[in-house]
Amino acid sequence: MTTMAEGFRILPGYLDRDGQKSILSLVDTIAQQAPFTRYIMPRTGRPFSIDMTNAGSQGWIADRQSYRYSPVHPVTGRPWPAIPDALLALWRDLTGYGHDPECCLINHYQGDGAKLSLHRDEDEEAKDAPILNISLGDTGIFRLGGPARSDPTRSFPVESGTVMIFAGPSRLYYHGVDRLRVGSSRLLPQGGRLNLTLRRVTVP
Template sequence: MIEINGVEVHKGWLDRAAQEAMAGDLRRVALAAPFFQPVTPWGKPMSVRMTAAGKYGWMTGKGGYHYAARHPSGVAWPPIPESVLAVWRRFVSAERMPDCCLVNYYGEKARMGLHRDADEADFSWPVLSISLGDPGLFRIGGTERGDPTRSVLLESGDVVLMGGPARLVHHGVDRIRFGGSTLLPKGGRINLTCRVVD
């Protein structure tokens, strides 16, 4: 385990078979709730594509950033796959399940600017992140936007836990190494983030 600014990075926690099974589960999630391209409140399309599973999905638009109970098409989000919940049980809790599993797909030039996950009601629960597919350069800062940052390469099967004092650190993805993994047939990176919302 690597710790950066209080963020735990568990390298290679999922083996190849577990990664393949989880990727298959996420394909079924995307069939029920297809990936869409979010637009920021300032009208700029994000470079990632997104969907979700669970009680809520995370949305953005003219109304700002918020959780929503339905996909933009109007359908309810599908259940969080058991393969994902098993990782949550191992690292977070066997009693309280996450309300949201956000699924971000990073294509060749996609990135995610520094931000923090602060739209939830209870910050005592950590955010759990799982990486699948191509490696991504993950940047971790502090609780203040101007704090120094450090980077770590997240690879397929890595699990990240942001909890305690690190629950509200700024973080982002500077770039991915497209084609650096054979897990996803068309390349790219999938990042899951599981959160307790209510």
């Protein structure tokens, strides 16, 4: 385990190959019910460079109106699939938080242009609750900053099977994904990287 900022923990190799394959299978099942979608950024009207889906009672979405949580898939209109028990178990084991997450946002990065600009997760009411982050597939070059967008940042590789926890002050730190090391993993049949983030949305 490595601690880089107050409340931030990174656990490289926390999931072995079988554990990664098991979660990949869960993602496949979720995506069959709630297909990956390319959202639009409200401020610019431009599409993200990654595809997204969700599990849980709340799903994070974006369109020309806003970034927000919704109980239903924006295209199918159906409720999101439930968060699988195996992911809830990881949350309970690693976060120490007394309430379960309500959202598992799943990002699919594929290709040289896939990235996520520096941002912080602040659309949730329960900002005291940690965020648990699971990486599968190609290595992502992750960037971690501080509480202000202008704070210095540091970049480091995040390999498949890594789990990160954002808690305490780091819960609202700016972060992003600069790029992928395309082809660095054979876990995903079509290549790319999956990132799962478990979040509590409402105040318990």
